[in-house]
Amino acid sequence: xxxxxxxxxxxxxxxxxxxxxxxxxxxxxxxxxxxxxxxxxxxxxxxxxxxxxxxxxxxxxxxxxxxxxxxxxxxxxxxxxxxxxxxxxxxxxxxxxxxxxxxxxxxxxxxxxxxxxxxxxxxxxxxxxxxxxxxxxxxxxxxxxxxxxxxxxxxxxxxxxxxxxxxxxxxxxxxxxxxxxxxxxxxxxxxxxxxxxxx
Numbered sequence: 001x002x003x004x005x006x007x008x009x010x011x012x013x014x015x016x017x018x019x020x021x022x023x024x025x026x027x028x029x030x031x032x033x034x035x036x037x038x039x040x041x042x043x044x045x046x047x048x049x050x051x052x053x054x055x056x057x058x059x060x061x062x063x064x065x066x067x068x069x070x071x072x073x074x075x076x077x078x079x080x081x082x083x084x085x086x087x088x089x090x091x092x093x094x095x096x097x098x099x100x101x102x103x104x105x106x107x108x109x110x111x112x113x114x115x116x117x118x119x120x121x122x123x124x125x126x127x128x129x130x131x132x133x134x135x136x137x138x139x140x141x142x143x144x145x146x147x148x149x150x151x152x153x154x155x156x157x158x159x160x161x162x163x164x165x166x167x168x169x170x171x172x173x174x175x176x177x178x179x180x181x182x183x184x185x186x187x188x189x190x191x192x193x194x195x196x197x198x199x
Contacts, residue, residue: 027046028046028048028049029046030045030097042082042085044085045082045083045096046082046085047078047079047080047081047090048080050079050080052067055092056106058106058149059092062092062093062104062149065155069155069158070158080092081093081096081101083101083134083137083139084130089130089133089134091134091139091141092104097169098165098168100140100165101140102141102143103141103143104149106146
């Protein structure tokens, strides 16, 4: 006679729910609606609705600084914006209408063709093509290194981004003829400070 085993009761999960992390990414086009598809593939550029804590440490840091700097820019930025659907190239952050994008460049001091990140040989060559195509399409791309994302540098570059977004929104996609804000004393550029460069 077969002995029936009693099913063990399921234990309650000890993991605490996190509403922000539980948000599923949603694809949206420039109109705020799901992107159109053609032949099973997307027929227009699109981005993702992502929680602010999604992404690398550097991307999360940028979002936090952007939120403190300007609620307007923070609310209007698109994440993971695929500006070229044929190659599926995407920007880390983009303001779609004025065509201003931000790329967070991690691993800038990695060396060798096999290096991971944007500094690896294959990745560097691919990014050269990507940024050239973006330029041809009328995008203005701001590339930020880890040093540029740290205070006091980040405030300087957020001002540059703000100027670009507002100027291009009002005047089109020409060139903004203005000088960059002066670097703060001791501001780091790469691995050398302003003081070391200019005395």
